Amino acid sequence: MKIVLQRVQRSQVSVNQHIVxxxxxxxxxxVGISPTDTDAELQWRLELRLFRDPEGNPWQASIQDxxxxxxxxxxxxxxxxxxxxxxxxxxxxxxxxxxxxxxxxFVAFLRQSGLKIETGQFxxxxxxxxxxxxxxxxxxxxxxxxx
Numbered sequence: 549m550k551i552v553l554q555r556v557q558r559s560q561v562s563v564n565q566h567i568v569x570x571x572x573x574x575x576x577x578x579v580g581i582s583p584t585d586t587d588a589e590l591q592w593r594l595e596l597r598l599f600r601d602p603e604g605n606p607w608q609a610s611i612q613d614x615x616x617x618x619x620x621x622x623x624x625x626x627x628x629x630x631x632x633x634x635x636x637x638x639x640x641x642x643x644x645x646x647x648x649x650x651x652x653x654f655v656a657f658l659r660q661s662g663l664k665i666e667t668g669q670f671x672x673x674x675x676x677x678x679x680x681x682x683x684x685x686x687x688x689x690x691x692x693x694x695x
Contacts, residue, residue, distance in 0.1 A: 549589040549654075549691070550626040552578040555598050555684035559619045561668040562675045569666030574616030576678050579654065580626025581647040582640060582691070589690045590654045594661055598684060611663065618658055621668040621676055622651050644671060 553575055560570035594612050601608035624647065628636035648670050658665045668674045
């Protein structure tokens with residue numbers, strides 16, 4: 549699983565010019581699923597200190613500490629391989645049926661936090677607007693361990 553995490557002031561995702569998910573202060577997660585991902589890769593740490601604490605000290609508060617919001621957008625292109633030819637290969641991405649199941653489990657895991665969780669529309673052509681705060685952008689990768 550690969551996630552591009554962005555700390556945001558606000559973010560929204562639209563499908564056919566209709567907003568399907570939007571948040572204020574929090575995190576936008578662009579999520580790519582690989583064919584080897586299992587439930588073990590879903591357990592992301594929401595305790596990452598990415599925000600200022602009430603005294604204004606940077607990198608002291610988690611998304612849970614600030615009661616922030618999370619927008620989750622599926623992004624199979626995170627597994628695009630551009631090393632050969634003039635078009636990316638997406639063979640490293642999970643097939644849509646498998647990816648959607650894992651994506652939905654990941655969203656369910658996040659919802660257990662009690663935070664506001666919004667999503668895009670899996671498999672749709674989406675327009676994502678991100679007001680990156682900082683800017684803070686991290687690439688989180690968690691690959692399944694070989695059996």
